[in-house]
Amino acid sequence: MRVILLGPPGAGKGTQSKKLAKRTGQLHISTGDLLRENVSLGSELGQQAKGYMDKGALVPDELVIKMIAERIAQDDAKSGFILDGFPRTIKQAESLDKLLQEHSLKINYVIYLDTSEGIIIQRLSGRLVCSQCQGNFHAKNMPPKQEMICDYCGGSLYQRSDDNPQTISKRLDVYKDDSSPLIRYYDAQGILKRIDADRDAEPVLEEIVLLLKK
Template identity: 65%
Template sequence: MRIILLGPPGAGKGTQAKTLAEEIRLPHISTGDLLRKNVSLNTDLGKQAQDYMNKGALVPDELVNQMMIDRISQDDAQAGFILDGYPRNLAQAEILDKALVARGKQIDLVIYLDTSEAVVIQRLSGRLVCKKCGANFHSTNMPPKKTGICDNCGGALYQRSDDTEATIRKRLQVYRNECSPLIKYYQEKGKLQRLVADGEARKVLVDIVGLVRKHHDSLKV
């Protein structure tokens, strides 16, 4: 299965995608991880991306698209994958579909993690991020075992400067404007399933797995 998780900042896409990947044994592919890997490996795409990142600019769609196409072409992604953070806009979705169709494949399921503004603000305002591996923790919902230290790699945790209520509200508005055509695109293709994601992470995962299994059973093998 080829699955996309969509949702606003703070919806828990990364956490859910990672856990779902372990549950159904498919690779979890995130834009952030791809960028970090290409930069750390000093690939041609990574070098180009680093130039933009050093300037504080967004990495262009062209580079992100190519990284993603390269990644989904690898052997471990042939049986399926779970995308997190991609596509972010309609143009990326169309490029992804074109690349998959060229390989005789398609996106099977798009799950939109519908999360209220109040919950997003609560989650993001307490978010802690590892400087080394990018893992996310939360000061109250999911605290690290040792204060200020990442459970995964031992890196230092920090709070992003843009995780303030005012900035979060602005980011949510930007996300809605950008994601609205994307949601409509997958809705019209009959791929989109909405899931309320305000609850505890484990409960949301159970609901996601239920959706995936139900959809998998309906696919023609």
């Protein structure tokens, strides 16, 4: 089973992907993590990516697709994977489809985590990030054991400067513009499933698990 998780910032893509991977035993591929791993290992693709990042430029789609290609060719991806953070555009979706076709594979489901703006603002504006391990916490929903200290590594927590209601609203507008063609693309293939992600993480996960069993 190969699944893509889509949704606006604050929909819980990362959380759900990790939980789903744990539950189903499938590989979780976060393109953000994949990029960081390649860079820190100094792989050939990682070195190329670093060249762009050092210049403050976006890493080109082809490079990200090559990293995904390498990753899904490994044994632990044979039974399927959950893709999180990619694709973001139709062009990326088409490149991904092409790559999978070359391996006689396809995406089975695209799960869209439908989340309302009020909930997103509430989630993101309370978000706290660790300055050392990038661990995520929430001032209300998931507070750290010690105030502003990371439970995992003891690093100090901070609030991202773009996690304020005004900026979040703007980010959501940008997301809507970028993602609606992508949603239509997968809807036309008949593989898009919408899940109400305004709820807590557990019931959302259960609904995804049920859906994938069908």
